[in-house]
Amino acid sequence: MQPYQRIAILGGGTAGWMAALALATRQGALEVEVVEAAPTCTIGMGVASGPELREFHRMVGIDEADFLRATLGSYRLGTELRDWQQLGQRYFDMLAGMEPDGTTAQYGYQFDAQLYAGYLRRLAMLRGVHRSVGRLEQAIRRADGGISALQLDGGRRIGADLFIDCSGHDALLLAGALGVPSLDFSQWLPVDALWLCPAERSVATPAPCNLAVALEAGWAWQISLQHRSEHAYVFSSRHCDAAEARARLLARLDGAALAEPRLLHLRSGHRIRFWLRNVVALGQAAGQIEPLEAPAVMLIQRGLSGLLQVLSCPAAAQAGAIERYNGTQERLFRYERDRLILHYSRSMRRDSQFWRDMGKRTLPDGLALRLQAWRAARNPPRHDAAQGESGGWSGMHAGAGCVLRRCDPLLLELTREEALHARDARHLRLAALMEQVQREYGGQLPLPA
Ligand SMILES: Cc1cc2nc3c(=O)[nH]c(=O)nc-3n(C[C@H](O)[C@H](O)[C@H](O)COP(=O)(O)OP(=O)(O)OC[C@H]3O[C@@H](n4cnc5c(N)ncnc54)[C@H](O)[C@@H]3O)c2cc1C
Incomplete structure (x- = not known):
């Protein structure tokens, strides 16, 4: 018999509602409940995705035009990178060219993450998912160290067999209750803060690429939605104080600011285990990577498809499947970390302390070797689990001036x-x-x- 009949999801952001909708669609016999705190911020956040999100939409039966309308979304063909290798240099990191049939270019989306969560919520609830609004006060533990129920403010208690922790970067269940620590990437990826600000769009139509411009202490980012642009300055607080970073962001806006800038903190890294006992983390609860390559939605999706695989395993095979799940997630995060590090490590900029410091950092184990393999044989450093490559190494390498020694x-x-x-x-x-x-x-x- 399936060991999991009732699933509770803590958190109603992108990760929580993607998980709820996927479970309601693919595992209709399960009872699924999402617990989320009442939203404290009504301003959405523009995010970018790769082509993988279209796979998710196909799986859960989402119509593209409907999704774009609901999330004020637009198309995304890739990222335009400016001033990364040196000031004045510019290149496009495209989303892996054409579809195999040669008739459609690969594309992803730019959309409002908050509207997306609301859109998924409506669909998931139509498919039978329950929703509770309340704050977690305590996770009630089982004798084996797992969790038996979530105690909410107001006295409600929600019991389940499996808990999906989608509570954001604090990972209230996996880290908070079960004490799973994080592996920190900050020795390679030191940016740790960002200012975020929506602005009026200066051009009539949304740009089909998001923009990432390397600045003195990090990089600025612009995403085009149907109705506005989203701007951010993602920076290292050791190299630039928050007031200066805020001023730099405001100076870059191409239209009038639509809200006060918000300061957020980030720490690139991931939990050392993603699934422990009856708790599995998805989204920011599983890990965080600075959003230059926009990997977060893809990582949620990969986690989710692994989770569905574990759930469809016979009970006797689940312990092994969970170990494989943990290994695959770790490799996916490492892979995305390495893609990001490449942007910094290939830079020749030395015009600020940030870039001089970045130039001194050593590459993590394995990445130097992969680079050599690439240069020698144009052998794309594919992800070991053969399921993780979310974007083109070709565009990135070419843009970063990494010239091949011989052709395909x-x-x-x-x-x-x-x-x-x-x-x-x-x-x-x-x-x-x-x-x-x-x-x-x-x-x-x-x-x-
Ligand atoms: C500036 C910025 C730009 C980004 N850009 C991109 C991008 O371009 N592409 C991309 O893929 N990703 C991007 N990301 C990441 C992406 O937005 C998130 O990873 C994604 O939205 C998943 O978020 P989440 O659901 O894990 O967490 P959240 O959206 O933080 O949701 C957490 C949920 O947990 C609930 N919660 C928290 N505490 C409690 C509690 N005590 N009780 C009950 N409920 C609780 C909250 O109410 C909320 O519903 C970006 C992130 C940032 C900050």
Whole structure:
């Protein structure tokens, strides 16, 4: 018999409601309840996703136009990076080119995370998920060290067999109750704070790429939604004080600020275990990575598909499946960490203390080797579990000036003319796609009816 019949999810952000909707869709026999504190902030946050989110939407039956309307979202073809390798340099890190059928460019989205959580909540509740609004006061423990119930303010108690901790960076269940510590990435990724501010958009249509500009003590980021731009300055508080960072962010806005800037803190790293006893963490409760490569939604999704696999295992095989789950999550976080470190380690900037300090940092084990493999053989350092690669190493390496020593061996099978012809045909297909987008949408996104 399935050991988990009742599942309680603590936290109603992106992670909590993605988990609830996936469980309600794929594991309809389970009883699922989401517990969330009443929201304290009504200002949403613009976030970016890769193409993987479309897989999630297909799995739970979300219609794209409906999603874009509900989240004031727009398309995303990649990230434009400026001033990373040196001042004045600019490149695009695109979302891995074309779909295998060659007819559609790979794309993800830019959307409002708070609206997204509300949209998922409506769908999940229509599919039978229960919702309780209240603050966790205490996790009631079982004799084996697991959790038996969540004690909420107001006296309600919610019992379950499995608890999904989606309570954000404090991980109230996995870290707070079970005491699972974090592995800290700050020796490689020292940025630890960010100012966030929504602003009026200066151009008529949302830009199809988000923007990441390297600054004196970190990087500034801009995301285009249908109705506004979202700006942030993600910085190292050891290299820039908060007041100065705030001023720098405000000076960069391309339109009038729509709210007071908010200061948030972040610490890149992850829990040393993601699933312990009957508690599993997803989203920021599992770990946090600075949002340059926008990995958070993809990491939630990968966690969720691993979780669904564990749930569909026979009871006798679950202990092993949970160990594999922990290993896979750890490798995914390490992989995303390395992608981020590359942006800093390939930089030749030395114009501020931040960049001089970044230039002195050593690479983590394994990354130097992967870089060598890349340069020698254009062997993309794929994720060991073959399920984690969320974006192109090619674009990033090329942009960071990492030149290959030899070309893809497949190209040696072609004559020069054939290779050039294939390249030109690909350019033509992309140009036709861009024209089609212009024709069908007139440069505008589908708007709410
Ligand atoms: C500035 C910024 C930019 C980002 N950009 C991107 C991006 O471009 N792409 C990307 O993929 N990700 C991005 N992220 C990360 C992404 O927004 C989050 O990882 C994602 O939204 C998941 O959040 P979450 O659900 O884990 O946590 P949260 O959204 O923090 O949700 C936590 C939930 O727990 C509940 N809770 C907390 N305490 C209690 C309690 N005591 N009792 C009951 N409930 C409680 C809260 O009410 C809330 O519902 C960004 C993050 C930041 C800060």
